[in-house]
Amino acid sequence: MPERKCPFELILAESEAKLIQNLSDLVKRCSTQALLNKKSFTIGLSGGSLVQLLTKSLVDQPLDTSRWMFFFCDERYVAHDHSDSTYWAYKTELLSKLPSIQESQFIKADTTKPLDQCALNYEEQVKSKLGLHGDTLPQFDLLLLGMGPDGHTCSLFPEQPESLAESSRLVIPIRNSPKPPPERITFTLPLINNARDVAFVVTGASKANVVKKVFVDIDKQYPSAWIEPINGKLTLITDAGAGQELKL
Numbered sequence: 001m002p003e004r005k006c007p008f009e010l011i012l013a014e015s016e017a018k019l020i021q022n023l024s025d026l027v028k029r030c031s032t033q034a035l036l037n038k039k040s041f042t043i044g045l046s047g048g049s050l051v052q053l054l055t056k057s058l059v060d061q062p063l064d065t066s067r068w069m070f071f072f073c074d075e076r077y078v079a080h081d082h083s084d085s086t087y088w089a090y091k092t093e094l095l096s097k098l099p100s101i102q103e104s105q106f107i108k109a110d111t112t113k114p115l116d117q118c119a120l121n122y123e124e125q126v127k128s129k130l131g132l133h134g135d136t137l138p139q140f141d142l143l144l145l146g147m148g149p150d151g152h153t154c155s156l157f158p159e160q161p162e163s164l165a166e167s168s169r170l171v172i173p174i175r176n177s178p179k180p181p182p183e184r185i186t187f188t189l190p191l192i193n194n195a196r197d198v199a200f201v202v203t204g205a206s207k208a209n210v211v212k213k214v215f216v217d218i219d220k221q222y223p224s225a226w227i228e229p230i231n232g233k234l235t236l237i238t239d240a241g242a243g244q245e246l247k248l
């Protein structure tokens, strides 16, 4: 079996309630750790099914979120109030249910700029908010990732291997995305793999086979299999459906 270099934890939840509890525990642990010696907790969000799961994991929790800063691991290149926008999904779901979190805590992409500028500008925002020390890359405290049935994560798709080869940019534009909408921006591997904690949250039996291919076989034809934090920890939180082919 291929070797993974970073610490890896599998959390196989028996029910949605347990999965939400596990996700809540992970976010709490990462924020507590980050806020011990920094003034903010930086978390990168994905779209899709994660939006509702994360919202459920944070509501009714005695959490001080005032020093949290939310970024987007990928974003669709559409207006902020478009139904495809990941920011809009969080605004209508998470922000409406967690009024203690301010909209200004969300660092959003400026999709009014041309696509290339939008990606460059988001990269600049990441650098300026997280701070750069010498030549070192910005380090997120936690990135929450989803995975599509094709093994894509963020907006890194198997059909576009050149996006995985990006070695200098932290955020890149994506055109002709196989999953609509076609234009997006996405974090790249150098930025993702520099995070302190990276957690995939994957649910549903339709993803069981790709979960095995990515997390057991580490089959590099799937972009998700390239996620391996160099100085951090990788966690997979899955439900019984998505985890049914796992024998780690």
Ligand SMILES: O=C1O[C@H](COP(=O)(O)O)[C@@H](O)[C@H](O)[C@H]1O
Pocket: 045, 046, 047, 048, 049, 050, 074, 075, 145, 146, 147, 148, 149, 152, 153, 154, 155, 179
């Ligand atoms: O298009 C996207 O899909 C992935 C996976 O979404 P899911 O609904 O299958 O969980 C998501 O992580 C990514 O942020 C999004 O842009």
